[in-house]
Amino acid sequence: MRDVIVLGxxxxxxxxxxxxxxxGWSVALVDRGEPGRETSFGNAGIIQAEAVxxxxxPRDIASLLKVATGRGNDVRYDLLALPGHVGSLLRYWWHxxxxxxxxxxxxxxxxxxxxxxxxxxxxxxAGVPDDLVRRDGFRELHRSVALLDADxxxxxxxxTEFGVGYRRLSPAELAAAExxxxxxxxxxxxxxxxxxxxxxxxxxxxxxDLFEREGGTLxxxxxxxxxxxxxGGFRLRTADGPLAASAxxxxxxxxxxxxxxxxxxxxxxxRKRGYHRHYKVTxxxxxxxxxDSDFGYVAAPMTTGLRITTGAxxxxxxxxxxPIQLGRAExxxxxxxxxxxxxxxxxxxxxxxCMPDMLPVIGQAPRHPGLWLHFGHGxxxxxxxxxxxxxxxxxxxxxxxxxxxxxxxxARWCR
Ligand SMILES: Cc1cc2nc3c(=O)[nH]c(=O)nc-3n(C[C@H](O)[C@H](O)[C@H](O)COP(=O)(O)OP(=O)(O)OC[C@H]3O[C@@H](n4cnc5c(N)ncnc54)[C@H](O)[C@@H]3O)c2cc1C
Numbered sequence: 001m002r003d004v005i006v007l008g009x010x011x012x013x014x015x016x017x018x019x020x021x022x023x024g025w026s027v028a029l030v031d032r033g034e035p036g037r038e039t040s041f042g043n044a045g046i047i048q049a050e051a052v053x054x055x056x057x058p059r060d061i062a063s064l065l066k067v068a069t070g071r072g073n074d075v076r077y078d079l080l081a082l083p084g085h086v087g088s089l090l091r092y093w094w095h096x097x098x099x100x101x102x103x104x105x106x107x108x109x110x111x112x113x114x115x116x117x118x119x120x121x122x123x124x125x126a127g128v129p130d131d132l133v134r135r136d137g138f139r140e141l142h143r144s145v146a147l148l149d150a151d152x153x154x155x156x157x158x159x160t161e162f163g164v165g166y167r168r169l170s171p172a173e174l175a176a177a178e179x180x181x182x183x184x185x186x187x188x189x190x191x192x193x194x195x196x197x198x199x200x201x202x203x204x205x206x207x208x209d210l211f212e213r214e215g216g217t218l219x220x221x222x223x224x225x226x227x228x229x230x231x232g233g234f235r236l237r238t239a240d241g242p243l244a245a246s247a248x249x250x251x252x253x254x255x256x257x258x259x260x261x262x263x264x265x266x267x268x269x270x271r272k273r274g275y276h277r278h279y280k281v282t283x284x285x286x287x288x289x290x291x292d293s294d295f296g297y298v299a300a301p302m303t304t305g306l307r308i309t310t311g312a313x314x315x316x317x318x319x320x321x322x323p324i325q326l327g328r329a330e331x332x333x334x335x336x337x338x339x340x341x342x343x344x345x346x347x348x349x350x351x352x353x354c355m356p357d358m359l360p361v362i363g364q365a366p367r368h369p370g371l372w373l374h375f376g377h378g379x380x381x382x383x384x385x386x387x388x389x390x391x392x393x394x395x396x397x398x399x400x401x402x403x404x405x406x407x408x409x410x411a412r413w414c415r
Pocket of ligand 1: 007010043048221251352
């Protein structure tokens with residue numbers, strides 16, 4: 001039996017571990033904490049079937065000026081931290097050119113198309129409770145008709161090219177669908193095919209339970225203790241003692257480049273920080289998650305309260321939290337729904353692990369046979385984990401992959 005250590009028990013690692021185990025591998029899944037307590041815990045919980053095109057960097061002068069002058073709330077940056085981001089941001093900018101973005105999107109759409117079906121397979125096997133997941137989409141509020149018109153044109157193109165389902169809602173239709181809203185602006189787009197999860201960390205934990213029930217081993221350990229054996233294979237220290245395997249999967253999300261540096265790879269990652277905080281709802285709240293397109297945040301009904309998740313923040317690697325975007329988002333949301341006190345005393349902070357070409361890294365490390373990589377899922381790792389985990393397991397097992405793996409090859413960024 002082939003054996004593998006999967007490092008990282010976020011959505012990417014747990015899903016890869018399950019798919020490998022189901023193909024006959026003996027799998028040890030190792031994390032320094034509990035499964036699904038980091039980035040896969042803190043997100044907006046949307047399984048984004050509509051996200052067939054990854055988010056490019058804006059290239060028009062008006063959008064860039066809006067970011068540069070701090071007028072928008074989608075993106076914020078600390079001026080002093082920018083030099084540390086500039087290399088990966090320039091590459092991101094280059095890959096965001098329309099023709100390159102079209103090529104990237106063709107590959108991305110292939111895995112996004114599998115996302116809900118591949119989640120469903122794991123949800124059924126895990127016995128995920130019905131009230132954890134909704135299959136009714138989410139909505140995107142627009143305050144200006146011009147912006148809603150522009151986004152409707154985009155939505156129509158996504159429907160034509162990729163079959164993405166959406167409906168444009170008038171202010172009256174939005175008010176009927178969300179009676180808790182105090183303002184409905186110009187209306188909304190309702191993305192119909194996406195699913196929403198009321199506790200993202202609980203879904204990862206349910207998949208991790210399934211992994212154990214199906215015979216997998218879940219261990220505590222520090223990935224930094226990973227070492228290559230001179231004759232091939234790898235060893236790792238865990239809380240339960242040393243572990244050895246012929247293969248390793250690195251699924252450490254935003255921490256992946258740190259480990260790979262130890263193996264001689266410098267991986268440029270676009271590190272987009274994001275915050276969340278839950279609020280008590282005093283009125284009717286929201287039925288489905290709502291993205292406020294003018295203020296760049298998502299308000300998602302969760303088990304713990306109404307969760308606001310923010311857009312991207314570029315700060316120093318270890319910079320303390322500065323939840324400026326969260327403050328603006330909270331003020332905007334208070335104009336839309338009756339919101340009570342925050343649930344937590346301090347907001348949650350995490351990092352989206354984005355690659356400069358917006359595609360995750362899936363495949364074998366260029367110079368280390370047996371070292372497999374599964375990270376860099378950016379804005380949609382919660383969505384993509386099961387689909388890309390399947391792709392990785394197929395490649396490792398020598399099966400015909402469900403989609404062409406070439407665009408995801410590690411050699412793009414692991415040099
Ligand atoms: C604010 C915000 C909102 C988002 N909203 C969405 C959304 O709605 N939909 C969507 O699809 N995606 C969303 N995302 C993106 C998504 O959350 C991530 O892409 C995804 O969670 C990444 O999963 P992962 O398994 O790669 O990383 P993680 O979930 O971070 O898992 C990495 C694991 O590695 C472990 N680890 C790290 N270092 C070590 C070490 N040295 N030793 C052992 N273990 C270690 C960590 O403990 C962790 O469990 C959002 C992200 C943010 C920040």
